Amino acid sequence: MKRSTAVKGVTTLASLLLAESASAEYRLNMTQGVTPISHDVYDLHMTILWVCVAIGIVVFGAMFYAVYKHRKSKGAVAANFHESTFAEFAWTIVPILILVSMAIPATKTLLAMDDLSDSDMTIKVTGIQWKWKYDYLDDGISFISSLAPEHNQARQRDSGIDVTKIENYLLEVDHPVVVPVGKKIRFLTTANDVIHSWWVPALGWKKDAIPGFINEMWARIDKPGVYRGQCAELCGKDHGFMPIVVVAKNESDYRDWVAMKKQEQADALASADRAWSKDELMKKGAQVYATSCAACHQANGQGLPGAFPALAGSALVKGPVEGHIDRVMNGKQGTAMAAFAGLLSDVEIAAVITYERNSFGNDTGDVVQPATIKAARK
Numbered sequence: 001m002k003r004s005t006a007v008k009g010v011t012t013l014a015s016l017l018l019a020e021s022a023s024a025e026y027r028l029n030m031t032q033g034v035t036p037i038s039h040d041v042y043d044l045h046m047t048i049l050w051v052c053v054a055i056g057i058v059v060f061g062a063m064f065y066a067v068y069k070h071r072k073s074k075g076a077v078a079a080n081f082h083e084s085t086f087a088e089f090a091w092t093i094v095p096i097l098i099l100v101s102m103a104i105p106a107t108k109t110l111l112a113m114d115d116l117s118d119s120d121m122t123i124k125v126t127g128i129q130w131k132w133k134y135d136y137l138d139d140g141i142s143f144i145s146s147l148a149p150e151h152n153q154a155r156q157r158d159s160g161i162d163v164t165k166i167e168n169y170l171l172e173v174d175h176p177v178v179v180p181v182g183k184k185i186r187f188l189t190t191a192n193d194v195i196h197s198w199w200v201p202a203l204g205w206k207k208d209a210i211p212g213f214i215n216e217m218w219a220r221i222d223k224p225g226v227y228r229g230q231c232a233e234l235c236g237k238d239h240g241f242m243p244i245v246v247v248a249k250n251e252s253d254y255r256d257w258v259a260m261k262k263q264e265q266a267d268a269l270a271s272a273d274r275a276w277s278k279d280e281l282m283k284k285g286a287q288v289y290a291t292s293c294a295a296c297h298q299a300n301g302q303g304l305p306g307a308f309p310a311l312a313g314s315a316l317v318k319g320p321v322e323g324h325i326d327r328v329m330n331g332k333q334g335t336a337m338a339a340f341a342g343l344l345s346d347v348e349i350a351a352v353i354t355y356e357r358n359s360f361g362n363d364t365g366d367v368v369q370p371a372t373i374k375a376a377r378k
């Protein structure tokens with residue numbers, strides 16, 4: 001009985017590994033990337049690698065040759081070149097020359113990475129547990145990018161979804177960062193809660209996103225395409241579920257996207273002024289809940305005992321609506337509950353509160369209108 005279970009385990013593991021190797025892309029070397037900086041970084045990496053290889057061959061070659069040629073069994077007697085001025089000079093000067101010859105291209109690359117002059121546009125990237133917010137400072141666009149809903153569903157425990165059938169599993173978002181090709185884009189990184197790190201390997205760099213600090217970096221992507229990355233700083237429970245997708249488009253497609261996004265934002269703003277039906281709010285609220293709340297409070301509203309409170313039957317959720325609004329908008333100091341006032345729109349906050357008050361067995365019957373949230377902001 002035990003034996004057959006063990007055999008079964010091994011076969012499952014083997015088939016899992018096979019499936020893994022079929023879907024994952026293994027590469028030994030760094031990616032060459034798609035920006036001038038990433039090419040510089042790659043070239044620098046290769047130069048240094050070959051310098052190291054040459055040093056390795058010379059040092060180990062001399063060592064193995066000496067060990068073999070001057071072995072004791074052949075009656076070798078150790079030479080004594082203690083206090084040899086030539087040797088002292090040689091093993092000081094040669095490494096200095098090698099280090100200087102490596103420092104010159106390295107410094108050039110570092111200076112180029114740091115040169116943010118003449119950038120064409122700026123995107124502010126804010127890390128939030130566990131999503132990214134993007135503000136296009138020149139075009140006035142702003143949105144939150146989260147793990148794509150299909151992926152988010154599949155990764156839930158006991159989801160029953162075969163993740164090997166999902167393309168780019170855990171590397172897909174609902175709203176990608178769209179950028180124009182051939183433009184020097186300045187990225188400012190910061191964070192709302194803990195330290196995150198914005199990393200897209202094809203751009204050739206990784207930048208920490210730290211609360212209270214603004215780091216900067218730039219990229220000029222030369223060819224249109226989709227470039228994927230992830231948060232690269234362990235930032236909490238869902239660190240592995242905040243991917244990054246950069247879509248590079250040519251200038252005119254980018255302009256179309258900007259116009260589309262602006263229209264979307266204007267529509268969203270206008271829709272905050274009308275009265276919403278309960279059905280509309282519940283539908284919208286379910287979406288907002290899945291992307292912004294379910295990571296902690298869980299899809300079924302049960303929370304995680306000891307870490308995240310349940311919303312099902314919660315005194316706060318079933319109590320006066322003002323308290324609920326205050327908690328969602330302003331968060332709770334000293335806990336993981338973030339202030340969503342700056343992250344979600346009036347409609348989104350109204351919808352998610354309506355949803356929480358009428359789901360998971362909560363049956364307050366309350367409907368919170370966007371206008372109420374708008375008023376609460378003042």
Ligand SMILES: [Cu+2]
Nearest residue numbers: 196197231235
């Ligand atoms: Cu993170």
